[in-house]
Amino acid sequence: GQNIDQPTExxxxxxxxxxxxxxxxxxxxxxxxxxxxxxxxxxxxxxxxVLDGLEEKGRFSSFLSRSKGYxxxxxxxxxxxxSASYLCAVRDDNYQLIWGAGTKLIIKP
Amino acid sequence: xxxxxxxxxxxxxxxxxxxxxxxxxxxRHNAMYWYxxxxxxxLRLIHYSNTAGTTGxxxxxxxxxxxxxxxxxxxxxxxxxxPSQTSVYFCASSTGTSGEDTQYFGPGTRLTVx
Numbered sequence: 001g002q003n004i005d006q007p008t009e010x011x012x013x014x015x016x017x018x019x020x021x022x023x024x025x026x027x028x029x030x031x032x033x034x035x036x037x038x039x040x041x042x043x044x045x046x047x048x049x050v051l052d053g054l055e056e057k058g059r060f061s062s063f064l065s066r067s068k069g070y071x072x073x074x075x076x077x078x079x080x081x082x083s084a085s086y087l088c089a090v091r092d093d094n095y096q097l098i099w100g101a102g103t104k105l106i107i108k109p
Numbered sequence: 110x111x112x113x114x115x116x117x118x119x120x121x122x123x124x125x126x127x128x129x130x131x132x133x134x135x136x137r138h139n140a141m142y143w144y145x146x147x148x149x150x151x152l153r154l155i156h157y158s159n160t161a162g163t164t165g166x167x168x169x170x171x172x173x174x175x176x177x178x179x180x181x182x183x184x185x186x187x188x189x190x191x192p193s194q195t196s197v198y199f200c201a202s203s204t205g206t207s208g209e210d211t212q213y214f215g216p217g218t219r220l221t222v223x
Binding site: 050099 | 149150151152153154157167199209210211212213214215216217
């Protein structure tokens with residue numbers, strides 16, 4: 001079967017750095033996405049990785065290792081508005097997205 | 110630009126009744142998708158459409174039907190609602206081309222079936 005694993009919940013302090021991990025086992029791989037979802041809102045796109053390595057976008061970075069079936073999202077200089085769920089999704093051989101259940105990130109002052 | 114709109118925002122429905130969830134996009138995207146999101150589970154694909162006139166089944170299609178008469182609209186119909194269809198429903202769209210093909214989501218419809 002296909003599986004995306006993420007921690008259910010994480011807590012971090014404002015101004016700090018947090019790393020959210022995602023491991024996957026899917027039938028094929030055609031890219032990995034990270035989305036942010038605030039409570040009661042729609043998911044919004046954060047990043048896309050298809051090759052191994054680190055992609056940086058301002059305070060957010062995403063890393064991919066295809067051989068390990070592993071990705072992480074790194075959030076720096078945390079702000080209270082970063083409190084949200086972070087969703088990892090992998091595009092499989094059928095070109096459909098397989099989604100993890102999401103990681104709820106709680107930011108404390 | 111509106112992007113993707115969904116209607117209604119929320120709905121309470123009696124079991125056995127039918128309902129159509131509406132989704133419209135103004136980005137001229139070829140591909141559209143319907144997902145449901147339940148607590149503790151990832152988004153699950155119900156149906157999708159790669160282009161106007163074509164539809165396909167996703168992971169959880171039973172009890173749902175879709176149509177794609179034109180590029181902009183992708184309605185989802187529940188013919189006879191059951192309580193297990195209580196969920197938040199998201200419509201999404203993408204260009205449908207190769208490469209990144211990021212999906213963009215509508216605001217969602219919260220459906221309660223009693």
